[in-house]
Amino acid sequence: MVPAPRTAIVLISLSFIMSPQMKDGFSLLLLLFNNSTSERWGSNLSSQPLACYLIPLRKEPEMPEKYAFIPSPELVAQSNVQKFMNHHRIKDYHELVKRSTADITWFWEAVVKQLELEFFEPYEKVLDESEGIAWAKWFVGGRINIAHNCLDRHDRSERRDRPALIWEGEDGAVRRLSYHELTEGTNRLANALKSLGVAQGDRVGVFLPMIPETAMALLACAKIGAIFIPIFSGFGPQAVAARLNDGQAKL
Template sequence: MAEAKVELKAVYPVPAKVKAAAHIKGKEAYEKLYKRSIEDPNGFWGDIADEYVTWFKKWDKVEDYNFDIRKGPVYIKYFEGGKLNVSYNCLDRHLEKKGNQVAIQWEGNEPGEDMGLTYKDLHEKVCKFANVLKAQGIKKGDRVVLYLPMIPELAIAMLACTRIGAIHGIVFGGFSSDALRDRIQNSEAKLLVVCDGTFRGAKAIPQKTSADEALKTCPSVEKMIVVNRVGDKIKCDWTEGRDLWWNDEMAKVDANCEPEW
């Protein structure tokens, strides 16, 4: 049987529609940008930062570095002295023009389990969870650990932390209680966000039980907020005064939360 011949081309033209919407229109434009980035890195990266990021306070210096160990420790710094808010840049600045566009499209464990969140939807949920965190005493500089599977609440919790200036650490949802414990102890986190459980195929896998075990030797954690993911498919132990359901706490707060700069 003769093999079909495939004609290979060295260059494939970019469709006009794609080219028209591209940030860089062609090889010549790319080379011009690259040349400037090498010859004038401060001006190049300063312009990029001005165009794509909203700043509460502009930086004092675009870049600073030392690669010579004879002059001291090696370091790289960018935009030192600048102040911004990640939540504001991811959400607020897009609301006017893109508020009704999809920001997150999530597909769950089973076919048909999906969710689309617009920028407006996501902004509202992020602001509400930021207020939940504040209601539990979390403030700028406090540490929060997120021990969640790949669900929308993970992105919501992460952006909520950035909105109020809390430092978040994401721990892979499949890690053991020992691995979770070590990360909580190292960060001295005050609050943990977890699921009651998660799914592996059709099977419900406990997750809060690992968190409960980890917290036996994590005295820094004052509250655990629990996302109801699997419902009554598994047993979920509860510690009164510490454990709080995500949905219950979200229902208590409003959707107005100014970003922390």
């Protein structure tokens, strides 16, 4: 008869909240050691049959109740999705999903036309799956610039003074930038990048929180053809360095 294996170490972690009124709790960590095994592994392991550690914990804050935003009929009527559905006589959301998945080539070309995206060179084919779906190519032969379509064409139209970006900070501060203001800020940054030697295909690491200038940095990189590498502002030095080195950032 083969004897049952003997457990060398067993870790049991139990969290206790002392009472509903108390914010602090404790975690009870029990370490059970087998005497013979601890001797074989060395003196680093205690030969006591039971060791208990009481570790203070903080109670997790209660999450707010879930809520849903339901837009008004007026807001829905003004949305791009509703305008798209009206133009193509799509009666509801379920029909939209069905048509968009049944014929993805039709859907994405229709979206491009609906948004009036401008190509510097027209595309020859919407979708090329000749090398397999994993290597699908979209709008083959076409050349487009995101910054031009997001900013420049609006800055030259009647939309130039309309809000392009509305930002609200954690302290409640609000900043509103029109298409013209966002275009000006993006152009200044794009020119600064070029003066520092950044050219098409170069990588630019951006270490910024979620502020309007982050959007300007992204669009400035797109305007000159550089590659934007976002660096989360909560990363430590080693994590930041690893991403900049792996991405071969020029700036």
